[in-house]
Amino acid sequence: MAYDAAHCPARFFHLNSSNARAKAVDLAVDYDTRPRRFKSLPSVTRVALPKGNFNIQQTLGEALRSRTSTRDFKLRSLPLARLSQLLYLSHGIRGLKTVEGEVAFDRCAPSAGGLYPIELYVATQQVQGVPDGVYHYDARYHRLEEVVRGNRHAELAELTIGQDMIRTANAVVVMCAVFQRTMWKYGSRGYRYTLLDAGHIGQNLYLSAGAMGLGAVTIGGFFDAEVNRLLKLSSDEDALYLACIGQHDRPHARKAKRRPSTLHK
Numbered sequence: 001m002a003y004d005a006a007h008c009p010a011r012f013f014h015l016n017s018s019n020a021r022a023k024a025v026d027l028a029v030d031y032d033t034r035p036r037r038f039k040s041l042p043s044v045t046r047v048a049l050p051k052g053n054f055n056i057q058q059t060l061g062e063a064l065r066s067r068t069s070t071r072d073f074k075l076r077s078l079p080l081a082r083l084s085q086l087l088y089l090s091h092g093i094r095g096l097k098t099v100e101g102e103v104a105f106d107r108c109a110p111s112a113g114g115l116y117p118i119e120l121y122v123a124t125q126q127v128q129g130v131p132d133g134v135y136h137y138d139a140r141y142h143r144l145e146e147v148v149r150g151n152r153h154a155e156l157a158e159l160t161i162g163q164d165m166i167r168t169a170n171a172v173v174v175m176c177a178v179f180q181r182t183m184w185k186y187g188s189r190g191y192r193y194t195l196l197d198a199g200h201i202g203q204n205l206y207l208s209a210g211a212m213g214l215g216a217v218t219i220g221g222f223f224d225a226e227v228n229r230l231l232k233l234s235s236d237e238d239a240l241y242l243a244c245i246g247q248h249d250r251p252h253a254r255k256a257k258r259r260p261s262t263l264h265k
């Protein structure tokens, strides 16, 4: 496909969400139409998570040096504290702060305008004290909210177009976007910002998993509508990016077995 706006929808979007001096940047926001800044599921089973902290032995230099994608997971049970720590370090709430005169969440990943459009969901398998299932991470209270009971890893391997490493992973974290949280303020450019936000969280997942001796690989290829359905997302939310987390026998392995990049559908 030619990379010009007439033939390529991505190029068309990119140009139409570009800032240019000839076009005034619209800074007006309508507070009456502002979406909620967090999500909680009403009346569902909840799993409390152990308190998160920043007690990590590995230095940042070591975590960066050893960061790699891992796909050869060994399925064995994972302490809940590990999953808790992973969620806290990647997208937990450290506290509150002020952004542009407003109280906002304070988190380990940056977010355009402090609006945090990404919600995390996690499919669990053999996590101690958690029935296998799919959960929403309620970051405000650092707890899991049950979405679907039962093991969904085989289904997720199929929905990611055959990425079988999911079958032996303990957790598949799905980064989902509530685009309107950011587009409400930044319009179409907010769409770009939301994807960038997810990238930051993805790197936090890689580095914190590695620092805890776990393996991680992110996944961009999946059947979107079907993953959205599995997570029971509302129509204003979309799955964007997955991270598969599991255990392996090579602590801080530098090189993982690679899949051909042509498989990233």
Ligand SMILES: Cc1cc2nc3c(=O)[nH]c(=O)nc-3n(C[C@H](O)[C@H](O)[C@H](O)COP(=O)(O)O)c2cc1C
Pocket: 067, 068, 069, 070, 163, 217, 218, 219, 220, 221, 256, 258, 259, 261, 263, 264, 265
């Ligand atoms: C946006 C994005 C999408 C990716 N999608 C997949 C994927 O669908 N399947 C997979 O096995 N790896 C996927 N990866 C991992 C890359 O293949 C991997 O990062 C790359 O080969 C470099 O290897 P390294 O992470 O070990 O340094 C993805 C990475 C990114 C950043």
